[in-house]
Amino acid sequence: MEIIATSSPLGSEIFALVSLLVISIGVLLLLRHYLPLRSTPAYLTVPIFFALGLPASIILLVPIDLASNARNQDAGSRGIWLPKGVLLVSWRISYWLTFCLTWFILPILAEYSDAGYRDPKDRLLYSLRSNAKYQAIVLGAGIATMIYILVSYGVHVDSFKATLMALAYCWGLVLAIYLMGHGLVAIPRSLFRNASISGRLKRIQVNAVKVHDKMEDAIQNLEDLEAQVAELAKRKTGSATQYRDWIEELADESHLPESRPRTLSRRMSAPEVNVPHVITDRYLADLSRKLTRGRHSRARYLDEWDHVLHEATDVQAILDSAASKRIDIGQAAPDAPFMERLTIFTPYTRYLYKYWCLPYMRVFLGCFLSLASFCIVWSEIIKSINPYLSIIALTVVHHPTSEQGMIGFAGQVIAACWILYMCAAALTSLTEVKVWRGRALVKRNTHGESAAWYALQVSKLSVPLAFNFITFLALDIYERTVFYDFLGKLINLTDIGTWFNWLFPCFILVPVCAALFNLYGKVANCTGFGGVIDDDEEENESGYGTGSWREGRDLIERELQGHSSLGRLGQTSVDRRPQVPNNPNNRAAPTLSVPRAERAGSPAQASTTRASTAALHSGPKEPEDENFFEAFGHRVRNTLDTFQAPKLFDGVKRPKWMGGNDDSDAGGSGNDFTKWFGGSRDGRVRL
Structure with a gap:
């Protein structure tokens, strides 16, 4: 579809305004999904809105x-x-607001919300002290860069502005290239892996062990902190009296450990509560900060655990539907939202969609995104050699010799999709690389400091990725843009900036190869931080204590059946199927089907049952000192033990001299054929 050429930009301005309105509504919905808007202060909500x-x-x-x-x-x-003129004003507003939010406003507000102090002045001073080291590093790098620019370019009006823009761009591009390279591999690979239903279930079960352990640790840590607050509230004399209001406020916000069920092991392993004799505002601020982080950490892992339960029950239902050709999701709760109560598929069409269509759609989308990732990596490398061979440039520029413009509406849509995928690849890596001080996005319960930090990263990566994208095009195209006049000329002001802008994106091959060949896992194994023991490990056949999928399967099953070690009992629906805890639509979750031979309630029972099952199928193991005749006799006995008597001998009684019983011992009454040869009940043959 192409827009009719016109000399008036009125239609384009209306389109741009409507698009901005749609973007604003989308950002508000995103904030509503992750943040409790009513309890989040406005000094966080407004900057985060603009940062997104x-x-x-x-x-x-x-x-x-x-x-x-x-x-x-x-x-x-x-x-x-x-x-x-409109474009220049738009770029100035977007860039400088993003710059201020990234380097000054959001870092200060994030530490301000996480300070723990009650007085706003103390919280601001704590935030400034926390950011002093960060700002000192930035200031030192800025002074060094400004000296280099003044020596190379001379004293000029644009020297100060070029220093700020070049530093922000270079640091943002370094982070963006690494994160984007990792995400370009991770996104298609996750689609390929999730295409296998059984493989996806096994990965969910392996992840369940890690999430469950972290959830228990988070709950234990929060209970210890709340016990410390309870002990602090008992202080009626000394330095605690001047902080009585603060201590009572912490006690009111805490849920004491006695009000929640605790297992015996957690009660016995509870550490002693140590409260200092002299209470200071710094100690109370540190305790408040730990309590806030502990509550959000507990909410995070509870949410992740519920998500694991939902995924496990859904994937298990898809696997179980292979025999019945139906997937029943039950009835939605009357107070559920309209979209939750709306069901389009029948049980049979839902089976066709989830069992057949979705896996093939994931494979197709994975192939498509793999091709897109290859095009981006190829364009990053080839643009410094010959930009006319860039695949992205060929998809965006459709009319190279047209008087009405080389880039039409279709090319604009494709360009927006390319930038969106590059940003999605970089931002997805932020949630996968767990080196961000425990920060996470939690549905309706994200910590204010975490939300500000993630918004900071979004605003930090957007401008470098956008400018990196336009360099994929031909030089005579992007040099005419307002974006290049506003930012590109200042980046290319010196020779180092020019070479950095052209050559550094080639290092995208480093994170791409690291993610493609699992370099992170190999380094972790070499350093002793490796992952899970293989399922075929003979020394620990049950897999317990190793984080295997068997342990995760049993954890999920016990949780759904209401036997959780955390005291979070699952509910039971009318049709007696266990429900997922905190299920918003209260639909009954399908029961996880576990083979009877491996169903167990504890690791010890699981290993015993599995050992007895193996002995039932293969017989007792032969001792190493067993001779040939003993081994042959044992094999004959096992053969006779499993031999079924033919119906021809039904009703024929065994004589008394063979050890028979005239009353009840018929030849066909038992399954042990050795009784015909004087065998006793323990399997021994009478000679």
Whole structure:
């Protein structure tokens, strides 16, 4: 679809305004999904909104800038275009607001919300002290860069602005290239892995062990902190009296450990509570900060555990539907949302969709995104050699010799999709690489400091990725854009900046190869931080204590059956199927089917049952000192023990001299054929 050429940008301006409105609504819905808006203060909500909305608008602004300047001024444009003055104002507002949010506003507000002090002045001073080291490093790098620019370029009005922009771009590009390279491999690989239903269930069960352990640790840590608050509340004299209001506030917000069920092992392993004799505001602030982080950590792992239960029950239902050709999800609760109560599929069509369609769709989408990842990596490498061989440039520029513009509406849509995928690959890696001080996004319960930190990373990565994208195109195209006049000229002000902008993206091969060949796992194994013992490990056949899928399967089954070690009992529906805890629509979750021979309630029972099952099928193991005749006799006895008597001998009684019983011992009454040869009940043969 192409827009009719016109000399008036009114239609394009309306389109841009409607797009900004849609982006704003999407950002609000995203904030509502992850943040409790009623309890989150406005000093966090408003900056986070702009930190997410401005990068999203940049994804829209780059294609408009490309089409607006790659056109003939007299013949109009094929796509959405805006005047140069409007574009320049838009770039100034978007860039400098993003810059201030990234380097000054959000870091200070994040530490302010996590300070733990009650007085706003003390919280601000704590935030400034926490950011002092970070700001000192930034200031030192800025001074060194400014000296280099002044020596190379001379004293000029743009020297200070070039220092700020070049530093922000270089640091953002280093982080963006690493994260994007990892995400370009991780996203298609996750789609390929999830295409296998049984493999997906096994990975969920392996992950269940890790999540369950972290959840228990988080609950234990929070209970210890709340016990410390309870002990502190008993202080009626000394230095605690001047902080009585603060201590009572902490006690009111805490749920004492006695109010929650605790297992025997957790009661016996509870550490002694040590409260200092002299209470200070710094100690109380540190305790408040730990309590806040502990509550959010507990909420995070409880949410992850519930998510694991939902996924496990859903995937198990898909596997179980192979025989019945039906997937029943039960009835939704009357107070559930409309979208939860709306069911489009019948049980049979739901089976076709989930069992057959979704796996093939994942494979197709994985192949498509793998091709897209290859195009991005290829374009990063080839642009410094010959930009005309860039695959991305060929998909965006559709009319290279047209007077109405080389980039039309279709090219703008494709360009926006490319930038969106690059940003998604980089941001997805933020949630996978667990080196961010325990920060996480939790549905409706994200910590304010974590939300500000993630918004900071989004605003930090958006501008470098957007400018890196336009360098995929030909030089005569992107040099005419307002974005290049505003940012690119200052980055290329010195020779080091020019070479860095052209050559550093080639290092994307490092994270791509590291993720593609599992270099992280190999390094972890070499350093002793490796993962799970193989399922075929002979020394620990049950797999307990190793984080195997068998242990995760039993944990999930016990939770769904209401036998959780945490005291979080599952409910039971009308049809007697266990339900997932905290299920918003209260639908009954399908029961996990576990083979009877391996069903167990404890690791010891599991290993005993598995050993007895193996002995039943293969017989007792032969001792090493057993001779040939003893081994042959044991094999004959096992053969006779499992031999079924033919129906021909039904009703024939065994004579008394063979040890028979006239009353009840018929030849066909038992399954032990050795009784015919004088065998006793313990399997020995009478000679």
